[in-house]
Amino acid sequence: IARPVGWRQVARDVLVVGAGALVVAAPFLLQFSAPVGVPSSSVPGWLVDIPLVGRFFNTFAFVSWRPSSVRELVIVHGAWLAVFAAFASIELLRDRSLIEMIRRRWQPWLTAGILAFGVAMAWAPAVLLLGLPLLLAVWLSVRAERQPVRALAGLFAAGFLLALIPEFFYIQDVFADRMNTVFKLFYQAWLLLSIASAGALVHAVGQTPRAARVPAVAAAAMLVLMTLPYAPLSAQDWTADFAERRGIDGRAYIGRNAPGDLAAIDWISQHSRDGDTIVEAPGCSYVNVAGAPMSRVSAFSGVPTLVGWHGHESQWRRGEDPAIGAVLDTRAERANAILNGAVPAVDSGARFVVLGSQETHESPDCDLTAQRGDVAGDALVAAGWELAFENAETRIYAQSDDPLVAHLR
Numbered sequence: 449i450a451r452p453v454g455w456r457q458v459a460r461d462v463l464v465v466g467a468g469a470l471v472v473a474a475p476f477l478l479q480f481s482a483p484v485g486v487p488s489s490s491v492p493g494w495l496v497d498i499p500l501v502g503r504f505f506n507t508f509a510f511v512s513w514r515p516s517s518v519r520e521l522v523i524v525h526g527a528w529l530a531v532f533a534a535f536a537s538i539e540l541l542r543d544r545s546l547i548e549m550i551r552r553r554w555q556p557w558l559t560a561g562i563l564a565f566g567v568a569m570a571w572a573p574a575v576l577l578l579g580l581p582l583l584l585a586v587w588l589s590v591r592a593e594r595q596p597v598r599a600l601a602g603l604f605a606a607g608f609l610l611a612l613i614p615e616f617f618y619i620q621d622v623f624a625d626r627m628n629t630v631f632k633l634f635y636q637a638w639l640l641l642s643i644a645s646a647g648a649l650v651h652a653v654g655q656t657p658r659a660a661r662v663p664a665v666a667a668a669a670m671l672v673l674m675t676l677p678y679a680p681l682s683a684q685d686w687t688a689d690f691a692e693r694r695g696i697d698g699r700a701y702i703g704r705n706a707p708g709d710l711a712a713i714d715w716i717s718q719h720s721r722d723g724d725t726i727v728e729a730p731g732c733s734y735v736n737v738a739g740a741p742m743s744r745v746s747a748f749s750g751v752p753t754l755v756g757w758h759g760h761e762s763q764w765r766r767g768e769d770p771a772i773g774a775v776l777d778t779r780a781e782r783a784n785a786i787l788n789g790a791v792p793a794v795d796s797g798a799r800f801v802v803l804g805s806q807e808t809h810e811s812p813d814c815d816l817t818a819q820r821g822d823v824a825g826d827a828l829v830a831a832g833w834e835l836a837f838e839n840a841e842t843r844i845y846a847q848s849d850d851p852l853v854a855h856l857r
Contacts, residue, residue, distance in 0.1 A: 475815045484619050484766075486620050486621055506738065507620055511617065514571065516574060525578070532584075532648065532814075543591070543592065572595065578611055588601035590684065600644050606637075667712045699748065708841050708842030715844060725753065725754070726754065728783070729783070730742075730779070731816070732815075733759040742757065751800075784818055787818070792832050799847065800845065806819055
């Protein structure tokens with residue numbers, strides 16, 4: 449972008465970068481089935497039946513509801529827009545070719561502006577708040593004389609484009625809305641816009657006339673100060689006003705809140721073999737029970753369980769096939785049956801059964817849990833399981849012929 453080159457060289461460079469990215473990503477892509485392309489009732493059946501075309505319309509969808517408001521766009525993108533406005537103003541005043549072109553042929557520009565304003569007012573404010581900066585950034589990236597300006601404008605253009613796309617289009621998944629498309633594209637947009645804004649802010653201040661340098665620095669400092677409260681306020685919100693310290697170390701978190709579960713996780717990690725399966729309470733997404741997230745043993749030990757977070761298990765399989773939901777329901781029912789002692793150990797297909805607070809107490813936040821109380825261990829023993837490990841309230845049972853149980857005897 450920064451070099452004034454012909455379209456052939458640009459196309460060649462794009463192809464080289466694209467081919468290189470494809471080669472690097474190939475080992476992952478060949479083994480990955482993306483959870484997108486979910487059938488939508490809004491797509492006619494005759495269109496779905498057309499090869500490739502039907503897949504396209506089931507994968508990409510239009511935003512049929514009113515997208516982001518002015519307030520939401522300013523909250524999310526306001527800092528980048530403010531920096532770009534200062535950057536673009538300085539460059540357009542320096543190179544007045546765009547202003548002169550608009551002045552000479554003002555009628556079509558006025559018509560386009562009125563149409564864009566009407567669409568913004570009636571439906572999508574992003575047409576103006578993101579679309580106009582995008583067009584200006586593209587113009588500067590192509591027409592600006594100086595290399596740094598072209599490079600910064602190109603970064604702005606890429607960022608604004610990524611932010612604008614989910615205002616009108618999204619990738620269809622099990623949720624049937626644009627949530628995943630928004631945050632996946634916004635992560636990339638924010639990265640590009642933050643780099644561009646850092647350079648553009650320094651550039652804009654440096655290009656300000658000496659007489660206005662102090663106000664320019666003050667305005668830049670004020671903009672930076674306005675964005676700084678986000679980090680502490682966000683942390684305060686997500687931690688419930690810092691009522692409970694969690695940190696980013698999941699093992700340490702479980703160790704503080706459910707030490708018996710952490711000891712069980714370490715024991716299973718130490719004694720499990722390839723092909724082993726464990727049984728623990730079927731999980732509900734984002735639910736904590738007795739101080740630990742559900743499906744905690746399989747998650748931290750790596751040993752498979754019958755079913756993990758039920759909702760996410762469905763999402764990962766696109767959620768469009770009723771048979772998949774039936775399989776997950778059956779697995780959850782079987783896990784609960786084993787925990788109830790209703791399945792003989794020899795018929796369970798599992799090596800270990802975990803019996804902690806999540807397995808013996810019912811949670812109002814997860815309808816897959818059950819109240820079993822102190823008799824749960826007796827039921828497992830009656831079904832052919834024997835106690836192999838115990839720490840605090842967490843116990844692990846193994847089949848009676850397991851070498852670990854024989855060693856304990």
